[in-house]
Amino acid sequence: MLSRDMIGHRFAPVQAHVEAGRLRNFRKVIGCAQPGEQTAPPTYLFALEMIESENPMAFIEDLGIDMAKLLHSEQSFTYFAPVRAGDRILLETVVTDIFEKKGGALLFVVQDTKATNQHGAHVATVRRTLVIRN
Amino acid sequence: MQDSLAAERPVAPVLSRSFPPISRHMLALYCGASGDHNPIHVDLDFARSAGFPDVFAHGMLVMAYLGLMLEEAGPAEGILEFSTRFVAITQLGAAITCEAYIRDMTHDRILLDLTAADECGDVKLQGRAVLNRQIWETRFGQA
Numbered sequence: 001m002l003s004r005d006m007i008g009h010r011f012a013p014v015q016a017h018v019e020a021g022r023l024r025n026f027r028k029v030i031g032c033a034q035p036g037e038q039t040a041p042p043t044y045l046f047a048l049e050m051i052e053s054e055n056p057m058a059f060i061e062d063l064g065i066d067m068a069k070l071l072h073s074e075q076s077f078t079y080f081a082p083v084r085a086g087d088r089i090l091l092e093t094v095v096t097d098i099f100e101k102k103g104g105a106l107l108f109v110v111q112d113t114k115a116t117n118q119h120g121a122h123v124a125t126v127r128r129t130l131v132i133r134n
Numbered sequence: 135m136q137d138s139l140a141a142e143r144p145v146a147p148v149l150s151r152s153f154p155p156i157s158r159h160m161l162a163l164y165c166g167a168s169g170d171h172n173p174i175h176v177d178l179d180f181a182r183s184a185g186f187p188d189v190f191a192h193g194m195l196v197m198a199y200l201g202l203m204l205e206e207a208g209p210a211e212g213i214l215e216f217s218t219r220f221v222a223i224t225q226l227g228a229a230i231t232c233e234a235y236i237r238d239m240t241h242d243r244i245l246l247d248l249t250a251a252d253e254c255g256d257v258k259l260q261g262r263a264v265l266n267r268q269i270w271e272t273r274f275g276q277a
Contacts, residue, residue, distance in 0.1 A: 022167075029160075029167040030198045031153060032205070039210045042201035046194055050169030057171075067172060068184035072193040076217030082210060127217075 002063050002098065002107060002132070009095040011062055011111075016052035018044075020085035040083040045115050045126050046075065049091045059093065059111060065132055073108060074129035081123040088118040096127075107132040147233035148246070148274045151203035155229045155253075156191050164195045191224035196250045196259050203232040204263060212269030218248065218261030228252040234263070236274065242267050244274075 018040060026044060027035035040048075050056040060067060083089060097110035113126040161175045170192055173180040181189045197218050204213060224230065230250050238245040248261035 026167045026198075027202075029163045030195070030202050032202055037205075041198065041205060042210060042213055042216050043194060043198045047168040047170065050171075052169075056169055068174070068180070070172070070174075071223075072220050074217070074219050075194065075197060076215065078215050079213060 002065060002109070004098045006063055006095050006109075007098055009062065011058055011093040012054065013093075014049050014053045014091040016048045016089045016091055018048065018083060018085055018087040018089060022051065023085055038085045040085075042077060042079075043075075045077065045083065045089070045091070045113070045124055046128070048089065049093070049113065049126075052091075059128075060130070063095070063109065065109070065130070069133045071131045071133065072128065073131040074127075076127045078125045078127075079123070080125075081117070081121050083115070083117070083123055089123065090116045091126075092116070105134055107134060147235050149203050149207050149234035150231065151199070151206065152231045153199050153229065155227050156195070156224065158189065158226065161189060161191060161195070161226075164192055164198075168192065168194060168198075170194060186223075188226055190226060191228065193218075193220040193224070193259065196220075196224050196230055197261070199230055200232045200248050200250055200259065200261060203234065207234075208265070208270045208273045212266040213263060214243070214266055215264040216261070217263075218250075218259045220258070221260050222256060222258050224250075224252065224258045228258070230258065237262070239267060244270055 024035045091113050093111050093113040096112045099108050109130045111128050115124040117123050165176050175189055175192050178189055232250045234246045234248050237247045244265040244267050246263045249257050250259040251257045
């Protein structure tokens, strides 16, 4: 059972390469008419972590979360600098909060990811809030 | 007495973008493109075992639609913050329309309210974006 003891848990960092072909494919799939753009689309860092991770499901498996009970509650991106094709981005994720609602029927897990580029610049902070239906 | 909702939000969105109905094929493509391999979005058997009648869309696919609406209007470099709440599950076949409304402006920021709703008007995602006003202002004409 997931408890608040897991607040502060750090996931294995992901060293990710922003590949032009991957960016193009992502844009084509969502219906972008100009998929050749070299700047990453606004939600791309979320995808990048899963694309490049050794274990894309580590963010739930480390915490013992049953994937069948998982839903996405909230997502936010705060950008400090653009992410472009060719960049190498370090993604470091930590559990920042765990809380219950509805008498424990819903359990929320907040994870913050810091994205740092190859020049050491903090380019974005990505926050996902997951909800587990107990 | 003024309608409080109308007072909160201008009637016309400053941005609007519609997308084709979400097919199983689209969910498979997005699964590959995004690296999000959660089977609940592509495997009917898994979705049923989890208590859902069918597979359903990745919330992040619909958030990517909102992001594309923004990107088509102005440069990604001018987007400072972008956030959403996943209010309801986006069902297979949903034809999503994304809209942006200007909520507020400061001397250097534009705050947008964002919605993504299906063809029945049911809101699936509610969000906001904070834009660099200098970069984005001309995109909204007289706004």
